[in-house]
Amino acid sequence: MMSRSQARMFFVGGTILFSLVFLFLTVDTLIKVPDLTHARNITPAVDRGKQIWESNNCMGCHTILGEGAYYAPELTKVVERRSEQWLKVFLKDPQAMFPGERKMVQYHFTDGQISDLIAFLKWIGETNLNGFPAKPVLKMTATSAPASAAPASHSTVTAPAMFSQLCTACHAVGGNGGNIGPALDGIGTRRDTTWIDKWLIDPQAVKPGTAMPTLPMSNDERAELVKYLGELK
Amino acid sequence: MKYTSQRVAYWFFATCMLLFSLQIVYGFIMGFAHMGMDGLHDLIPFNAARATHTNLLVVWLLTGFMGASYFIIPDESGRELYSTRLAYIQLISLVLVGVTAIAGFHMNWWEGRKFLEIPRPLDYVVVANVLLFLFNIGMTVLRSNKYTATGIVLYVGLVSAALLYLPGMIYFSNQTVDSYFRWWVVHLWVEGVWELIMGSILAYLLIKLTGVDREVVEKWLYVIVGLTFLSGILGTGHHYYFIGTPSYWLWIGGIFSALEPLAFLGMALFAIAMYRRSGRNHPNKVALYWTMGCAIMSFVGAGFLGFAHTLPQVNIYTHGTLVTAMHGHLAFWGAYAMIVLAVISYTMPLMTGRKLWNTMPALLAFWLSNIGMLGMTAAFAVAGITQVYLERRLGMDFLAVQKEVEVHFLGLVLAAALFTAGIVLYIYTFIKFGKPTAELQENIDTEDYPVRESHAALGGA
DSSP, X not given: OOOHHHHHHHXXXXXXXXXXXHHHHHHHHHHHHHHHTTGGGOXXXXXXXXXXXXXTTGGGTOEETTEEOSSSOBOTTHHHHSOHHHHXXXXXXXXXXXXXXXXXXXXXXXXXXXXXXXXXXXXXXXXXXXXXXXXXXXXXXXSSSOTTTHHHHHTTOOOXXXXXXXXXXXXXXXXXXXXXXXXXXXXXXXXXXXXXXXXXXXXXXXXXXXXXXXXXXXXXHHHHHHHHHHTOO | OOOGGGGHHHHHHHHHHHHHHHHHHHHHHHHHHHTTOOTTTTTSOHHHHHHHHHHHHHHHHHHHHHHHHHHHHHHHHTSOOSOHHHHHHHHHHHHHHHHHHHHHHHTTOOOOBTTBOSOHHHHHHHHHHHHHHXXXXXXXXXXXXXXXXXXXXXXXXXXXXXXXXXGGGOOOSSHHHHHHHHHHHHHXXXXXXXXXXXXXXXXXXXXXXXXXXXXXXXXXXXXHHHHHHHHHHHHGXXXXXXXXXXXXXXXXXXXXXXXXXXXXXXXXXHHHHHHHHOOOOOSOHHHHHHHXXXXXXXXXXXXXXXXXXXXXXXXXXXXXXXXXXXXXXHHIIIIIIHHHHHHHHHHHHHHHOOOOTTOHXXXXXXHHHHXXXXXXXXXXXXXXXXXXXXXXXXOOOHHHHHHHHHHHHHHHHHHHHHHHHHHHHHHHHHHHHOSOOSOOOOOTTOTTSOOGGGHHHHHHO
């Protein structure tokens, strides 16, 4: 059995050795990080975005790089998952996007702050994270839309920009899009354009308690959307 | 209690009790919010509740470590504390910083990095405060003619903790570098130097409570803290898997964090071995419960549950989910909360002169809080594993998954109620002891004091 002085040597020696290895690896990591994270893309907007991120303690609910709290979604790849347009609308009024759901604080961000935040999130989404977050290996496909039947029925209709940036976060067409709201294949058969128009103006008036948010859009944008949806037969 | 200045520890421990109670209140706020009952959202949004919950934990544990040091260092050094006045000034300023930070959280004032939420200007006050503490303790050690391994390891742990706080104060515009150095504080504290503090307090309590020869206990202490650093320093790598750092961290972090449970296992085996060799039948059984409980629960919570999700193949799915909360709760409870509660249980009869050991509320406090915490850990585990499968493997939407796991938060809150009952009884016992006395009494457990044979006389007294 070792003596007390040998035990002390083990402690002191081991600590010094492993501290030195750790410092060496730290230097090597700091040399490699700029490439892995595309540090040249850290513009002043990205840095401002990071400061907004910190000065509101976003990590107190969300995770980023998988670090933070578990009350709100992981945001490393959020720009890829939603879209810049969606985030712009969402950050203007977070609770409007998910009525009756878990709440995010309304921070009253200015347009400039929102674009800084999005710049930060976009930059971080492009870093090399050794495969995180893992792709969901058992991913469910959108349920109510048989993917095979859909493309033929609306291949001639092109979706307006608004639709592919915003609506697909929750709704799928032809099997592409989110699965929070119902799939919209054949919506033009199920509903007429007057109903769709009313629905988009104020979902709560048509169906109280619905999870569908009132999305901010101009009359032209809405008309374009209604036309598109009416043609999804 | 050999020295009157050791009494300052009482006020640190009383502060611990207060902050700990408040921490639990904020825990409930979050538990209910997870169930959809977020009525306090406008006053205390989740991020404020969470930061308050975790920062109160850190502050009360540090306060506990400081109190323990103010009790242990004079005893180990064989002299009065350098200055009791400094100790009181230091406690009051620590509380003021804490209150300011928490009030700030509620007004959206942040540094805003996980576990380092305290606004940067206050960081400097924290540093000044800790320097004051280290100066006071350091002068006590220096002016004595006695250097024990237990005292030295404790002091090295405290100084390193202070030094490692510094890299966390620097601003980096690259989130990856930011996170890299944030872990120098967080990981190297809880899986490094805090274990030194914990190990030395544990060694001190075992020397006192079991009467095992100091030579033996301190040899073990060196081996265990040696193992801690051997695995823990490069074990920091398990935080560097997926944050934009080179991929060699996957295997370095994987291998060394797989070794991390060894230090905790060593600690548990060491405590059990010392207990079995015990030559002393110490009357303060409750303190012995907390001490042994700490050694065992820290292995389960920090060692075993940490290992359960530390391998990169597992962690790529569990990283950033409620699985982390599962490990975090039992680890902090077992390793750090219990060691502070152990040292409080051990010192209260000595400081107040009231031999209120082994009362029913004190024993119930131990069992209820531990069973409650195990229940909470189980609830987090089920919620976490469900989240991993639905969100990470099936690709379900975050909020939809949160709806699915709401029921486990009901389980969490119920277990937390049991835990809280235990803590209420602990605080009740604490209050029952009353204030410390100036009167020095016979030390019932100095190292040369009776071993088991003469215990009958003591028990009958």
